[in-house]
Every structure is written in structure tokens, then in C-alpha cells.
Amino acid sequence: MYYKxxxxxxxxxxxYHVAAILRRKGRVVRIGTNSDKTHPRFMRKYRDGTxxxxxxxxxxxxxxxxxGDDIEVMRWIRSTGGLAMAKPCxxxxxxxxxxxxxxVTYTNEEGNWERLVR
Ligand SMILES: [Zn+2]
Numbered sequence: 001m002y003y004k005x006x007x008x009x010x011x012x013x014x015x016y017h018v019a020a021i022l023r024r025k026g027r028v029v030r031i032g033t034n035s036d037k038t039h040p041r042f043m044r045k046y047r048d049g050t051x052x053x054x055x056x057x058x059x060x061x062x063x064x065x066x067x068g069d070d071i072e073v074m075r076w077i078r079s080t081g082g083l084a085m086a087k088p089c090x091x092x093x094x095x096x097x098x099x100x101x102x103x104v105t106y107t108n109e110e111g112n113w114e115r116l117v118r
Contacts, residue, residue, distance in 0.1 A: 002074065008033045009057070009076055018086055020057035021072040022065055029069065032060025058092040067100030074107045083111035 005019035012033040022029045034057045058073060065071070075086035086106040088096060093116070096104055104116035 005031050005074055006076060009074070010078065016075065017078060018057040018073065018075045020061045021074075022061035023070040023072065024066065024068075026070075030061050030064045032057045035060070056089065056092050058088050058096060062092075062095055062099050062101075065099045065101060068102050069099075070103040070105075071096065071101050072105050072113075083107040085109050087114070088116065 002021075005021055008031050009017040009019035012035055014034055014036070016034055018034045020032045022032070035055050037055050058071060061071060073086040073088055075084045076082065077084050085108055087108070088104065088106065096116075105113045106116065108114050
């Protein structure tokens, strides 16, 4: 059932292949992936003082999120097709909390699901 997420992530043309699945009451609302596209809501300042935005998969779906939704984040390695660590970065975590997401799970290095605790 995750084939579509994998297809989306593998086809994103980026170095990292991450997919985020937004669920509402268990049903998939949207599948997002990381990209070079920018979105003004998620502009961030980098340590060197420049502004930019690489949209992470989580941010891609957060635009459509409602409080109480769940998010699953997965990452694949192109060479092996296996799963990898997909823990949301601090920047995404902040936005996830602000959006009122109920439950966030992500794949770890072993390809197992972990739940984000805060
Ligand atoms: Zn992130």
C-alpha cells in the first residue's frame, strides 16, 4: 500500500527520496515529497544568514493538514530500494506541532516505524 508513496519519492529527481503521507481518520489525504520548490510559509534563514527553502516532504503535505491528522514519513535509498531514516528535522517538527498533527511516525535505519515523541 506504500507503493504510491515510494513512486512519488523515487520520481522526485532529488538526492533524497522522502515521502510524507497525510492521513485523516486513517484515510490518505495527500502524499508529498521533498523538492526544490519554495513556499513562502516555510521560508527559513540558514546559519550563513541567507534565506531559502528546500521543501521537505512533511511541509509539502502540511499545507493540506488539519488539526488531528496523522503524518507518516518514509525515505528510500535509491541504490538498494530499502528504507532509511526519515525523522523530521527540527524545522519540520516545529511546523508539524503548529499544525496540530496528532501522530507522526517515520521509518528508521532498520526500516521500522518509530513514533515522534515530543
Ligand atoms: Zn524537514
